Amino acid sequence: MTDTKRGITAEDLYQICYPSEPQLSPDGTKAVFVETKMDELRQYQSHIYLYSLEDNSKTALTSGPFRDSFPRWSPDGSKLCFVSNRSGKAQLWHLDVNETEFKQITNGPNGISSPVWSPDGRSIAFAAFLRTGQTLTEGTEELTEEATPKSITVDKMKYKSDDSGFVYEKNKQVAVVNIETGSVTQLTEGTYDHAVGSWSPDGKWLAITANRSVNPDIQHEIDIYLVPVEGGEWKKITNSDGTYAMPTFSKDGKKLAFIGSVADQHLYATMKKIWVAELDAGTVQCLTADWDVHVGDATIGDVRSPGHPNPGAVWTTDGQGMYVIASEKGSSGIYLVHLDGSVTKVVGGERNVYGFTFDNEKNSLVMAVSDSLTPGDLFHVDLNTETEKRLTDVNGELFQEIRLSTPEEIWYEGAEGWNIQGWILKPVGFQEGNTYPAILQIHGGPHSMYGHTFFHEFQLLAAQGYVVVYTNPRGSYGYGERFVQACCGDYGGNDYKDLMHAVDYVCQFDYVDETRLGVAGGSYGGFMTNWIIGQGNRFKAAVTDRSICNWISFYGVSDIGYYFSAEEIQANPFENPEKMWHHSPLRLVANMETPLLIMHGERDYRCPIEQAEQLYMTLRHRGKAPVSFIRFPGANHEMSRSGDPEQRVLRLQYTVDWFNQYV
Numbered sequence: 001m002t003d004t005k006r007g008i009t010a011e012d013l014y015q016i017c018y019p020s021e022p023q024l025s026p027d028g029t030k031a032v033f034v035e036t037k038m039d040e041l042r043q044y045q046s047h048i049y050l051y052s053l054e055d056n057s058k059t060a061l062t063s064g065p066f067r068d069s070f071p072r073w074s075p076d077g078s079k080l081c082f083v084s085n086r087s088g089k090a091q092l093w094h095l096d097v098n099e100t101e102f103k104q105i106t107n108g109p110n111g112i113s114s115p116v117w118s119p120d121g122r123s124i125a126f127a128a129f130l131r132t133g134q135t136l137t138e139g140t141e142e143l144t145e146e147a148t149p150k151s152i153t154v155d156k157m158k159y160k161s162d163d164s165g166f167v168y169e170k171n172k173q174v175a176v177v178n179i180e181t182g183s184v185t186q187l188t189e190g191t192y193d194h195a196v197g198s199w200s201p202d203g204k205w206l207a208i209t210a211n212r213s214v215n216p217d218i219q220h221e222i223d224i225y226l227v228p229v230e231g232g233e234w235k236k237i238t239n240s241d242g243t244y245a246m247p248t249f250s251k252d253g254k255k256l257a258f259i260g261s262v263a264d265q266h267l268y269a270t271m272k273k274i275w276v277a278e279l280d281a282g283t284v285q286c287l288t289a290d291w292d293v294h295v296g297d298a299t300i301g302d303v304r305s306p307g308h309p310n311p312g313a314v315w316t317t318d319g320q321g322m323y324v325i326a327s328e329k330g331s332s333g334i335y336l337v338h339l340d341g342s343v344t345k346v347v348g349g350e351r352n353v354y355g356f357t358f359d360n361e362k363n364s365l366v367m368a369v370s371d372s373l374t375p376g377d378l379f380h381v382d383l384n385t386e387t388e389k390r391l392t393d394v395n396g397e398l399f400q401e402i403r404l405s406t407p408e409e410i411w412y413e414g415a416e417g418w419n420i421q422g423w424i425l426k427p428v429g430f431q432e433g434n435t436y437p438a439i440l441q442i443h444g445g446p447h448s449m450y451g452h453t454f455f456h457e458f459q460l461l462a463a464q465g466y467v468v469v470y471t472n473p474r475g476s477y478g479y480g481e482r483f484v485q486a487c488c489g490d491y492g493g494n495d496y497k498d499l500m501h502a503v504d505y506v507c508q509f510d511y512v513d514e515t516r517l518g519v520a521g522g523s524y525g526g527f528m529t530n531w532i533i534g535q536g537n538r539f540k541a542a543v544t545d546r547s548i549c550n551w552i553s554f555y556g557v558s559d560i561g562y563y564f565s566a567e568e569i570q571a572n573p574f575e576n577p578e579k580m581w582h583h584s585p586l587r588l589v590a591n592m593e594t595p596l597l598i599m600h601g602e603r604d605y606r607c608p609i610e611q612a613e614q615l616y617m618t619l620r621h622r623g624k625a626p627v628s629f630i631r632f633p634g635a636n637h638e639m640s641r642s643g644d645p646e647q648r649v650l651r652l653q654y655t656v657d658w659f660n661q662y663v
């Protein structure tokens with residue numbers, strides 16, 4: 001029977017959806033989760049769904065042209081809260097499970113996030129961006145849009161963020177709302193950013209995180225604090241030596257688990273670990289000091305943005321350990337970290353676990369999982385029988401008509417003889433005896449990890465007849481701390497060689513036409529793409545997305561510029577500008593003769609568009625090779641993963657067209 005399936009297209013993006021944030025009910029009989037898709041207007045909709053583990057029914061609890069998220073059960077399971085932008089900004093809504101009506105219970109002037117129920121189910125803690133002097137109004141009266149100021153006085157270095165825009169006068173505060181009365185109590189204030197953690201079991205304390213250092217622009221440490229909900233002295237749990245997040249109380253309230261890393265050397269080029277504070281003893285201990293694995297989901301794909309809210313550390317009932325997501329060798333799974341520091345893998349496999357919710361009583365869990373052929377689905381795991389059951393197949397109908405390419409894992413020798421992991425996607429419809437063009441894809445970060453997760457862009461290129469090669473060069477997560485840090489101070493050195501060795505490796509296969517090679521990457525991957533075409537003309541075409549070409553200007557215009565470049569390039573403009581220039585691909589423009597497509601979001605504060613403008617101007621002025629510059633109005637650094645759907649599709653189409661034209 002002829003294969004009637006087709007290759008994936010860029011426009012299929014409009015059909016792809018994924019579940020996230022599964023939350024099991026306290027009685028373990030059902031789970032709520034978020035399902036994100038695009039509507040007929042090609043705009044995102046995220047809705048809250050209820051899945052019954054008893055009859056396997058799936059029911060939409062919310063609907064409409066809105067973004068709903070953070071579904072959370074009350075401790076007794078009778079209520080749900082969630083965050084929604086259905087009244088304009090993201091506010092907290094509350095729903096009685098036996099009713100269909102839900103009501104808005106916050107009115108944060110700039111929206112709210114991260115709700116956490118109090119143990120008695122009468123209050124909910126949440127985070128809210130507030131300008132200096134702004135307060136959290138009670139009730140839900142109409143919020144007036146603020147007039148654009150005639151002038152802005154910037155008096156701090158961390159005055160903007162790619163995620164939240166200009167934050168020169170805004171800070172994230174923590175507050176508590178009483179469900180019954182609607183009264184709001186703000187627990188934090190000041191020119192510091194705070195994040196919600198968890199309530200103590202007795203409901204008297206809230207564990208939060210904050211950088212409340214004397215100079216937050218220079219001191220980047222994030223500490224754990226216990227804040228008395230009824231007012232009073234705070235307790236500082238950590239000692240400003242690291243960046244810590246997601247504090248979670250043990251069931252007996254005597255311990256706090258949290259994720260983080262000591263910031264003695266690296267803010268980014270370091271693996272996250274699990275820490276436990278013994279509250280009575282006042283001690284803090286790193287549980288996984290000897291476990292050379294990154295705690296958290298480091299996998300990077302293009303279905304959703306990284307850093308999706310995952311649960312942090314989930315304590316066992318007996319308080320003898322906690323469940324976490326961790327990433328190694330291209331996969332992320334669920335691990336049980338014991339108080340003695342030993343680690344047991346609970347859920348593994350060549351896949352990307354990007355969220356989970358645990359039922360201690362039943363020793364079972366529901367997890368959100370992606371793999372190379374699946375954008376995302378929910379699975380139930382019974383740890384007693386070690387059996388798994390797929391709960392959703394949200395893209396099943398779409399993928400019935402699409403033929404995907406299954407990646408083949410490779411390990412090859414990189415620079416210095418290091419063993420480097422990667423994958424090859426053969427073209428859809430591959431036939432032995434034929435030769436094919438190949439595209440090297442380079443991930444950003446650089447501290448992230450390609451792996452067993454769905455990548456629409458890669459599948460699209462495979463559907464267009466390209467071999468796609470993607471690897472984890474040094475600097476990637478998944479291969480230990482030394483590997484993560486090995487690119488720092490050496491951008492364009494051995495990381496570049498790791499990638500060129502990958503191309504050498506795949507060119508040995510007779511199905512790869514080494515005269516028809518392309519290269520593409522975003523952010524750090526865009527830096528590397530620019531660097532590669534500055535070394536010569538090995539590639540027929542290149543696509544550089546949200547990239548970096550000049551570290552000296554990046555230092556001052558990126559939202560993380562001055563400290564990211566200090567750590568990654570190990571230079572700054574007033575001490576060693578020559579090192580910044582050495583590692584800047586703009587320095588190599590005189591060598592660049594590879595047709596280059598430059599794409600960049602106009603509201604990218606991580607790698608501002610001035611990076612693209614410099615590169616375009618110099619290449620266009622020199623006039624030695626075709627160069628095209630596509631600007632995306634309003635798009636930030638996350639455009640390719642969670643930005644405007646039509647811009648995402650256009651970006652994919654420009655990429656394919658460029659390679660089809662020049663490779």
Ligand SMILES: CC(=O)N[C@@H](C)C(=O)N[C@@H](C)C(=O)N[C@@H](C)C(=O)O
Nearest residue numbers: 268444445446447522523524525606
């Ligand atoms: C998660 C992360 O890498 N955060 C920063 C260090 C960062 O944004 N780095 C950029 C230079 C980058 O390369 N970002 C990656 C994640 C991308 O693909 O945009």
